[in-house]
Amino acid sequence: MSFADHKKFIDEGDTVILYCTVSKMYAIDVLSQIRNKKGDMIENVFQTDFGALKVKTLIGQQYGSKVELSKGWCFVLQATPELWTQTLPHRTQIIYTPDISMILFQLDIKPGSVVIESGTGSGSLSHYFIRAVKPTGHLHTFDFHEGRTQQARDEFKSHGIDNFVTVYHRDVCELGFKDELNGCADAVFLDLPAPQIAVPHALKALKDSGGRFCSFSPCIEQSQRCCEALALHGFVEIQSMEILQIEDVVKIKTIPVLDLEFVKHKVS
Numbered sequence: 365m366s367f368a369d370h371k372k373f374i375d376e377g378d379t380v381i382l383y384c385t386v387s388k389m390y391a392i393d394v395l396s397q398i399r400n401k402k403g404d405m406i407e408n409v410f411q412t413d414f415g416a417l418k419v420k421t422l423i424g425q426q427y428g429s430k431v432e433l434s435k436g437w438c439f440v441l442q443a444t445p446e447l448w449t450q451t452l453p454h455r456t457q458i459i460y461t462p463d464i465s466m467i468l469f470q471l472d473i474k475p476g477s478v479v480i481e482s483g484t485g486s487g488s489l490s491h492y493f494i495r496a497v498k499p500t501g502h503l504h505t506f507d508f509h510e511g512r513t514q515q516a517r518d519e520f521k522s523h524g525i526d527n528f529v530t531v532y533h534r535d536v537c538e539l540g541f542k543d544e545l546n547g548c549a550d551a552v553f554l555d556l557p558a559p560q561i562a563v564p565h566a567l568k569a570l571k572d573s574g575g576r577f578c579s580f581s582p583c584i585e586q587s588q589r590c591c592e593a594l595a596l597h598g599f600v601e602i603q604s605m606e607i608l609q610i611e612d613v614v615k616i617k618t619i620p621v622l623d624l625e626f627v628k629h630k631v632s
């Protein structure tokens with residue numbers, strides 16, 4: 365129950381982040397015991413690059429504390445969507461924080477929003493949608509891969525955010541979104557190989573009063589096909605954006621300055 369609200373102390377069952385270095389973080393479930401391959405319950409000892417941690421020692425500790433590992437130390441942090449994106453078990457390609465911040469901004473997601481998403485994938489983006497729509501909004505997320513939908517459901521439940529999300533196992537290109545969602549959505553988001561096929565379904569799902577649509581595409585041809593489908597179905601203000609993180613490079617240049625005193629002297 366660690367994603368739902370801000371917490372001071374760690375409880376058994378929380379998902380926490382072990383922060384060793386900026387590039388070495390681990391998400392772990394705080395379970396005193398786990399089942400081994402033989403099916404027996406054994407003490408849960410988590411291995412990191414900086415040594416082992418007896419997971420039960422985390423229970424009752426304050427979030428943000430420094431924790432001893434057998435060969436070093438780390439900080440134990442409360443999980444956030446940003447930290448989860450960096451540590452989650454990948455089932456698919458995922459969307460990362462820089463793109464996600466633009467997606468949330470452009471879709472105008474806020475508490476109370478109803479959002480439709482497909483595919484769920486590894487649930488990276490879903491966690492941000494859920495945080496943004498809480499406590500009165502809802503995320504409806506669709507994937508045609510059954511294993512991924514079940515894994516996402518299990519994660520949302522163990523993260524204490526399952527009240528704000530419904531996961532559907534469904535091919536949205538072939539079948540569209542659920543009929544009961546027609547006219548319900550403030551925003552539809554697609555991360556699919558052929559998003560243009562789902563555009564008419566997205567139109568049905570959006571509120572009659574208007575709504576926003578966004579599709580994430582790793583290649584320009586996909587993006588072009590989607591833009592064409594959007595224009596065909598009457599969408600307006602269609603834009604393509606790319607989020608690039610660029611480091612500012614400061615160069616020092618000396619520019620010769622005109623000596624006005626010298627020029628004045630020469631002229632007179």
Ligand SMILES: C[S@@+](CC[C@H](N)C(=O)[O-])C[C@H]1O[C@@H](n2cnc3c(N)ncnc32)[C@H](O)[C@@H]1O
Pocket residue numbers: 456457458459482483484485486487488489490506507508509512534535536537538555556557
């Ligand atoms: C790149 S992943 C999505 C990753 C997700 N945005 C994240 O940040 O974790 C794409 C997902 O779309 C699903 N998918 C592809 N075609 C689909 C379709 N027609 N209907 C439903 N899901 C589909 C795949 O199974 C896959 O899980």
